[in-house]
Amino acid sequence: MARYQGQTPPQDPVISAKLSHTSGLNSAPLCALSYAFLSLTPSGDAPSPWLALGAFIGLPLALWVYKCIMLVLFQRKIIYMGYVPLDARSQELNKDISPAKGIKCEEILINGERNIRLYGILVRRDSVPPSEQQPKAVIVYFQGNAGNPLGRLPLWERLILGTSLSPGFSQPQSVLDSTAILAIAPRSYWKSTKKTPTERGIISDYLSALNYASLRFPSTPIILYGHSLGGAAAVCLSAQVKSGAFPHVQGLILENPFASIPWMVKALYPQKWLPYHYLGGFAFDKWDALSAMRDVREGKLLDRLRRDVLVVLSQKDEIVPNEMGKALYEAAQTGSSSEKSGQEPGSGHMVNIPSALHDNAWTVRQWRREMELYILSRTSKMNN
Structure with missing residues (x-):
């Protein structure tokens, strides 16, 4: 453009003809405007x-x-992270993951509501004598929000095969020798039906697992064991079903449990100046185990189990604050309808596993000792 500085630039005859006939306007102003637009250069002025x-x-x-x-x-x-780790939905028993020597692991298929197919595993000691085909205790496991039942095999191997760690007790090991663990993957986890998980749907899936355990082992004490999100699921399920429907359910174990999703959101985003801190109210699934524990109605399964609950906390839990488990335990021990009716206080207690993280409390000696003693106390109560 510097070549034509101070001169009128040459005009294309076709463009000039069109401009001269546009609404009868003079073409000179339009040509000048076009030239000014084409000759714009960056300004050195600071932005507003x-x-x-x-x-x-x-x-x-x-x-x-x-x-x-x-x-x-x-x-x-x-x-609900059923896709974590990346192969969590495609792993095969005895192909990708095999149980340790001395462990018998049976793959289970349960038909849930509305054509939901639920896959899981039943874990027992391999050397169970024929006279003890009915185990002395059955643990129905409620998993956390990631992985699959196969990923928990080391936990069950430690529980069943580990050396007795309880000084002064000779019976706990014999109870664990004949303890079975039923771990069912809810919808969207492992090989179970790939349907959008919801709070209502997952509670329904675990109810199907509990029904299966009750029918397969009709005379065996059953203990509900929930870890992390599974802890909230165990509380919410037992708060909804009638106690009389499951007379053999004798215990409830909560390990690093969620108190609610809104509380977890605030724990993950503690900075009040961040908008994420306030998103808990928009949760589709609240998993409000704390309210369920506080407000449980008389006649529900949770009302019978809550006074005898075992709450296991990892001292260095990096995901779920210990305050959630403590709040659940306090709610379980205070204000229950059984206390109001003058019944004796329960045997529930809370333990803190030193140096343990969210997912590895089972590697600490104290974890297994507490599990041994609790299972023994629950089975003894039913047998007596």
């Missing part, structure tokens, strides 16, 4: 302070709003 302030505040705000919307819309992908 208001524009800079708007960009400084508006960009983070827009990103926060976007992330908040994504967290709300896809929250079930975050809460």
Whole structure:
């Protein structure tokens, strides 16, 4: 453009003809406007302070709003992570993961509601004598929000095969020798039906697992054992079913349990100046185990189990705050309808496993000792 500085640039005859006939306007002003537009150069003037302030505040705000919307819309992908680890849905028993020597692991298929197919495993000691085909105790396991039952095999191997760690007791090991563990994968986990998981749906799946255990082992004491999100599931399920429907359920173990999803959101985002801190109210599935424990109605299974609950906490839990488990334990021990009716206090207690993380309390000696003693106390109560 410097070549034509101070001169009128040459005009294309076709463009000039069209401009001269546009609504009868003179073509000169339009040509001048076109030339001015084409000759624009970057300005050295600083941007407006208001524009800079708007960009400084508006960009983070827009990103926060976007992330908040994504967290709300896809929250079930975050809460229910059946896809973690990457091969969690495709692992095969005895092909990808095999039980340790001395362990017998049976793959189970249960038909749930509305054509839901639930896969799981039944774990027992391999050397169970024929006279003890009915185990002395059955643990129905409620898993956390990731992985599959095969990933918990080391836990069950430690429980069943580990050397007795309880000084002064000779019976606990014989009880564990004949303890069976039923671990069912709810919908969207492992090989179970790939259907969107919800609180109502997962509670229904675990109810099917409990029904299966009750029918297969009709005279055996059953203990519900929930870890992490599974702890909330165990509480919420037992708060909904009638006690008389499951007379052989004698115990409840909660390990590093969720108290509720809204509380977990605040624990994950403790900074009150972040918008994520306040997203708990938008949770589709609340998993409000704390309210279920506080407000359980008389005649429900939880009302019978709550006074005898065992709460196991990992001292260095990096995911679920210990305060959640403590709040659940306190709610279980206070204000129950059984206490109001003058019954004796229960045998429930809470233990804190030193140096343990969220998923590895079972590697600490104290974990197995507490499990031994609790299973023994629950089976002894039913047998007496």
